[in-house]
Amino acid sequence: MRNINEHTITEAVLQGMAGCDSPRLKEVMGALVRHLHDFAREVKLTESEWEAGIRFLTATGQKCDDKRQEFILLSDTLGLSTLTVAQNHPVSAQATEATVFGPFYVEGAPQVPQGADISGGAAGEPLFVRATVRGPAGEVVPGATVNVWQADADGLYDVQRTGLDAAQGRAVLRTDAQGQLAFRGVLPVPYPIPTDGPVGDMLRALGRHPWRPAHVHFMIEAPGYQTLITHVFRGGDPYLDSDAVYGVRSSLIGDFRSRADGSHALDFDFVLECS
Numbered sequence: 001m002r003n004i005n006e007h008t009i010t011e012a013v014l015q016g017m018a019g020c021d022s023p024r025l026k027e028v029m030g031a032l033v034r035h036l037h038d039f040a041r042e043v044k045l046t047e048s049e050w051e052a053g054i055r056f057l058t059a060t061g062q063k064c065d066d067k068r069q070e071f072i073l074l075s076d077t078l079g080l081s082t083l084t085v086a087q088n089h090p091v092s093a094q095a096t097e098a099t100v101f102g103p104f105y106v107e108g109a110p111q112v113p114q115g116a117d118i119s120g121g122a123a124g125e126p127l128f129v130r131a132t133v134r135g136p137a138g139e140v141v142p143g144a145t146v147n148v149w150q151a152d153a154d155g156l157y158d159v160q161r162t163g164l165d166a167a168q169g170r171a172v173l174r175t176d177a178q179g180q181l182a183f184r185g186v187l188p189v190p191y192p193i194p195t196d197g198p199v200g201d202m203l204r205a206l207g208r209h210p211w212r213p214a215h216v217h218f219m220i221e222a223p224g225y226q227t228l229i230t231h232v233f234r235g236g237d238p239y240l241d242s243d244a245v246y247g248v249r250s251s252l253i254g255d256f257r258s259r260a261d262g263s264h265a266l267d268f269d270f271v272l273e274c275s
């Protein structure tokens with residue numbers, strides 16, 4: 001294999017995968033190479049642009065640690081997360097729509113009982129959430145494991161704050177015998193995704209804003225059902241039609257009712273797909 005040029009390089013790399021014994025890996029990597037090469041040919045990528053791209057990806061990796069996931073943020077802001085979620089969870093008549101996972105989920109959130117205050121003292125107007133988890137035939141799903149995570153009144157998740165020694169706005173609950181769930185959190189507000197890293201630099205360079213409409217994250221797992229990863233968005237939010245990570249679905253907009261005592265209430269029903 002000699003004298004490779006811009007016309008023969010793609011086939012040479014593809015042929016190099018002939019010995020791969022995973023058909024799926026070969027398919028995915030083959031397509032990635034073809035599209036990457038076609039991209040470089042289409043824009044006639046310069047060497048300095050290639051170097052800038054390498055620096056950008058290096059900085060994206062270096063920004064990641066156990067609490068900061070800049071690559072998920074990059075995937076989210078480029079629409080790759082929503083594309084991947086959408087093509088793996090086609091909209092069904094009954095089931096609650098999925099949306100992006102986002103970069104702020106943390107494993108090992110505290111398990112709390114029904115009715116618990118999950119705010120952990122985070123600032124914000126009280127929000128009382130009641131939810132029911134059902135299957136596609138309307139059957140209630142008891143014992144479902146429900147991860148909830150949300151930002152505080154400053155638009156920050158606990159993992160974005162330093163010096164916190166306990167979870168705030170993050171918990172694991174289980175649905176009761178009636179498939180119900182209740183907890184107290186704080187009223188979510190719109191927040192900008194973190195802009196102090198390479199993804200923020202990218203958004204500024206592209207003339208994009210970093211805002212997400214107010215929402216609460218849910219991940220619901222139960223035996224016999226597909227895991228649902230979704231949000232409930234706050235109706236009336238100014239960013240519902242310009243979410244920086246393209247996650248809004250009309251069916252996921254909830255009615256966060258204001259109550260006379262200054263607190264708020266949200267009732268929402270989730271419907272899982274069978275696995």
Ligand SMILES: [Fe+2]
Nearest residue numbers: 102104215217
């Ligand atoms: Fe979020």
